[in-house]
Amino acid sequence: MMRAIARLDIKNEWVIKGIQLEGLRKVGNPIEMAEQYYLGGINEIVFMDAVASLYDRNNLFHIIERACRKVFVPIAIGGGLRSLEDVSRALDCGADKVVINTGAVRNIGLVTEIANRFGSQCVIGSIEAKRDGFDKWNVYVDNGREPTGFDVLTWVKRLEQAGVGEILLTSVDQEGTGKGFDNNLVEAVNKSVNRPVIVSGGYGEPKHVEALLKKTTPSAVAFASVLHYRKSTPFDLMKIISDAKLACESGK
Numbered sequence: 515m516m517r518a519i520a521r522l523d524i525k526n527e528w529v530i531k532g533i534q535l536e537g538l539r540k541v542g543n544p545i546e547m548a549e550q551y552y553l554g555g556i557n558e559i560v561f562m563d564a565v566a567s568l569y570d571r572n573n574l575f576h577i578i579e580r581a582c583r584k585v586f587v588p589i590a591i592g593g594g595l596r597s598l599e600d601v602s603r604a605l606d607c608g609a610d611k612v613v614i615n616t617g618a619v620r621n622i623g624l625v626t627e628i629a630n631r632f633g634s635q636c637v638i639g640s641i642e643a644k645r646d647g648f649d650k651w652n653v654y655v656d657n658g659r660e661p662t663g664f665d666v667l668t669w670v671k672r673l674e675q676a677g678v679g680e681i682l683l684t685s686v687d688q689e690g691t692g693k694g695f696d697n698n699l700v701e702a703v704n705k706s707v708n709r710p711v712i713v714s715g716g717y718g719e720p721k722h723v724e725a726l727l728k729k730t731t732p733s734a735v736a737f738a739s740v741l742h743y744r745k746s747t748p749f750d751l752m753k754i755i756s757d758a759k760l761a762c763e764s765g766k
Contacts, residue, residue: 516759517557517734518751520741521714522547523564524574530564530649531742536658539730541742545580552585552742552746559589560613560682560736566594567616567656575607590638592682596620601628605636613682615640616655619662629677639678642665643699644686651699658686666699667706674707680733681707685715690739692718694725701730712736724758728765734758 522529524726529547548559561581563572572594581589591604592613601612618625618639628637642658643651643666651666662669670681683703685696695716704711710733716722717737726732735755740746746754 516732516755517712518748518755519552519558519560519712519736520548520556520748521560521562521736521738522564522614523738525564527532529552529742531622531739532654544577547592547734548581549584549743551645551748552587555752556587556748557734557752558587559585560611561591562613562687563591563593564657570594570596572604575603578604578607578609587672592596592638592640597624598627598631601632601636605632611636611639611680613640615617615642618673618676619653619655619664622672622677625673625676625678627728629679634677634679637678638680638682639670639676640682640684641670641673641695641703642684642686645696645699649698651701651702654686659683667702670703670707674709678709680712682712682714682736688716689714691716692739694718694722697729700726700732704732710734714738720754720758723754727758727762729746 522544523543529542529544529655531541561574563574566572572593578591588610590611590613591609595612596617604612642654644654646652653662653664653666653669685699688696712734713732714736
């Protein structure tokens with residue numbers, strides 16, 4: 515079953531949202547929103563520290579602890595996790611998975627260390643992808659601001675070899691636009707690795723899910739704006755995914 519995931523990007527105790535990871539604005543309280551999405555039937559929740567790179571550390575541990583008292587679906591935490599000690603603390607606070615981006619770019623061996631210590635199922639490799647010509651994408655860090663010089667399709671294979679259990683694939687170009695997913699990007703990554711791929715960035719309306727599934731089938735879709743601005747409920751989104759799958763299957 516394809517999962518619906520709520521993505522909460524957090525800055526200074528507030529859930530924030532922007533377009534292409536810029537122009538960020540406050541949209542709500544992370545604990546209240548996480549509980550609301552859980553009660554609405556969301557499959558999983560990802561908490562991302564949007565400013566971790568500024569401080570070189572994750573500041574969400576206390577939020578995860580509080581969220582876990584009310585939310586009983588898998589929780590992932592990302593942003594500023596640079597060591598086994600950071601990961602251990604995140605799991606001790608109640609997170610089920612950790613999301614690694616800059617930490618992996620700086621030291622790919624960290625991914626292997628985490629997988630060996632806690633299991634591959636615990637590690638999500640995050641990729642912030644920007645287009646660089648036709649069917650080519652580059653890897654960025656720092657909320658899509660800093661280029662790494664890595665090609666996305668090469669890098670995702672390195673993450674797989676290092677031991678990640680899943681890939682969180684964010685299209686910086688599409689993120690927050692509501693204009694649809696970068697379907698070519700998702701298809702290319704899905705074909706490159708044998709790992710579940712979580713798609714993030716671009717959802718605006720039901721036809722976008724159907725267009726995606728006509729191209730390729732990711733493991734999950736991460737939703738943000740559509741939930742934060744109450745355009746759809748988790749139940750709505752899961753029905754949209756189900757209907758899109760049926761439409762694609764009947765159209766074959």
